Amino acid sequence: MDLNRREFLAFTGSAVAVRLDTRVESPELVGAVAVLHLGGEGQVLESVRGYKRALETLGSQPVAVTDSSVVMAARRGATVIIETSAAASDALTALAVNAEHPRNLWRRDFTRATVPYISYTWPVPVMVRDFSRVVPVSGTGWDPIAEVGGVCVGLTRRIGRGRLVVLGSPLGPVLLGGDREAHEWLAALLQEPLDDRCEFGGLLQKWQVRAVAHDLDPRARR
Amino acid sequence: MQKSIGDNMIPKSWGLERGLELVKKAGFDGVELWLGGSPWLQVGTSDADVIDLARRVKDAGLVVSNVSNTLDWDHPISSRDPAIRQLAFQHVERQIEVAHLVGTDAVLVVAGLVTDEVPYNEVYARTVEGVKTLAVKAGAAGVRIGCENCCAEQRFLMSPREFATFLDDVGSPHVGIHLDVGNIHETGFAEQWIEIHGPRITRIHLKDVLKHRGRCGNESVYTNLFLGDNNWPAIRAAMQKVRYDGWLIAEMESRYRHAVDQQFYDTAAAIDRLITGRL
Numbered sequence: 001m002d003l004n005r006r007e008f009l010a011f012t013g014s015a016v017a018v019r020l021d022t023r024v025e026s027p028e029l030v031g032a033v034a035v036l037h038l039g040g041e042g043q044v045l046e047s048v049r050g051y052k053r054a055l056e057t058l059g060s061q062p063v064a065v066t067d068s069s070v071v072m073a074a075r076r077g078a079t080v081i082i083e084t085s086a087a088a089s090d091a092l093t094a095l096a097v098n099a100e101h102p103r104n105l106w107r108r109d110f111t112r113a114t115v116p117y118i119s120y121t122w123p124v125p126v127m128v129r130d131f132s133r134v135v136p137v138s139g140t141g142w143d144p145i146a147e148v149g150g151v152c153v154g155l156t157r158r159i160g161r162g163r164l165v166v167l168g169s170p171l172g173p174v175l176l177g178g179d180r181e182a183h184e185w186l187a188a189l190l191q192e193p194l195d196d197r198c199e200f201g202g203l204l205q206k207w208q209v210r211a212v213a214h215d216l217d218p219r220a221r222r
Numbered sequence: 223m224q225k226s227i228g229d230n231m232i233p234k235s236w237g238l239e240r241g242l243e244l245v246k247k248a249g250f251d252g253v254e255l256w257l258g259g260s261p262w263l264q265v266g267t268s269d270a271d272v273i274d275l276a277r278r279v280k281d282a283g284l285v286v287s288n289v290s291n292t293l294d295w296d297h298p299i300s301s302r303d304p305a306i307r308q309l310a311f312q313h314v315e316r317q318i319e320v321a322h323l324v325g326t327d328a329v330l331v332v333a334g335l336v337t338d339e340v341p342y343n344e345v346y347a348r349t350v351e352g353v354k355t356l357a358v359k360a361g362a363a364g365v366r367i368g369c370e371n372c373c374a375e376q377r378f379l380m381s382p383r384e385f386a387t388f389l390d391d392v393g394s395p396h397v398g399i400h401l402d403v404g405n406i407h408e409t410g411f412a413e414q415w416i417e418i419h420g421p422r423i424t425r426i427h428l429k430d431v432l433k434h435r436g437r438c439g440n441e442s443v444y445t446n447l448f449l450g451d452n453n454w455p456a457i458r459a460a461m462q463k464v465r466y467d468g469w470l471i472a473e474m475e476s477r478y479r480h481a482v483d484q485q486f487y488d489t490a491a492a493i494d495r496l497i498t499g500r501l
């Protein structure tokens with residue numbers, strides 16, 4: 001379960017794994033889940049661990065992507081989750097996502113709710129405990145999927161055969177903590193069909209690409 | 223969610239009919255029956271009398287939310303004495319039978335009691351085995367056993383994770399937690415217990431708690447809703463998060479020196495505000 005330095009860097013927005021970019025170009029990624037975390041290292045580590053553990057229980061594992069390979073991975077069918085705990089980033093700007101300064105929900109300067117739960121409306125309605133701060137996000141062409149105190153903190157949009165999901169409240173650490181509803185959300189995301197824009201229709205089943213995901217795992221690249 | 227209150231709150235001089243009438247008039251949907259806690263429900267009460275009790279509850283326009291007992295403290299299933307354990311099994315099994323007879327699907331058990339004489343590890347092992355055995359009977363009767371978190375009073379299962387491990391070790395779908403939000407004072411936050419246990423919660427007991435009193439001295443740590451330190455908006459939000467839509471049962475100490483019936487009205491109104499979020 002522990003990550004080595006190379007694996008860790010592969011999931012962070014600051015790292016550029018050129019070799020991985022080239023690998024993303026080749027195979028279809030329908031059903032694969034890629035995770036990119038934009039934020040401080042301490043949080044990234046917890047987040048990656050959370051996603052790895054949660055996806056393993058669902059019979060999958062996250063594919064590493066970088067800023068520059070996000071769109072490509074989505075076009076090829078991956079569901080790419082971009083978590084951010086920081087306001088501005090080149091990656092979000094490139095995706096036409098506006099991210100505001102982080103807000104601390106626990107100081108009550110944002111909402112009157114005593115325990116600030118993030119309310120996800122898609123792919124399944126669940127409430128998930130926030131992780132210290134949230135980054136309000138918005139963007140033309142994006143669909144809102146999560147809010148707290150009336151402010152949007154989650155977006156999604158289809159790209160090619162895949163999907164991008166932007167989360168302004170990191171889910172990985174909450175997954176690591178075993179939050180039942182967070183796990184429910186991730187499981188529902190994996191079940192969400194992507195076939196409608198897939199030119200090969202039912203030919204590529206979701207779990208057939210596990211081998212591809214494995215091939216792209218940093219451990220498999222050595 | 224539905225509101226209930228224990229029949230042990232009914233003033234002893236009132237009698238059942240008058241008490242049930244008050245419970246209904248105050249706005250409750252149901253009543254919690256306490257085996258051993260009232261003249262109308264004892265271990266020796268016959269099936270016919272239990273069925274008659276259910277009829278009287280129904281005639282009052284109420285339903286039985288669950289069946290609890292006052293007997294676990296004297297006769298815990300964790301006792302070293304086989305004779306005491308036998309009594310414990312007897313009263314819990316009777317509780318399950320009563321629940322079946324009155325048409326409810328939940329019983330409350332205070333499972334395990336750590337004392338200076340009976341140490342924790344011993345209590346744990348014996349309680350897991352005991353509850354496993356009782357779960358078979360509960361399952362057959364269509365009833366779930368809710369082990370209450372009495373935490374500091376039991377000196378047992380003090381943290382939510384530990385309680386979850388206990389339920390894992392019991393490993394029965396017929397056993398969950400009867401979560402009392404007033405019993406978590408020195409040991410954590412009720413809303414976090416709700417989050418962790420979610421679908422394993424069989425019922426929720428409501429009362430408030432004055433944390434500064436702790437468990438020493440003569441003053442009770444418990445108080446009426448909204449007078450204490452429980453974070454009620456957080457508790458409500460946690461119930462929403464885990465989609466708890468079951469019974470909310472007031473378990474108060476009778477503190478009103480005058481106009482004792484007023485506590486029923488006040489408590490029902492407080493629970494209404496909790497349910498509707500007017501906090």
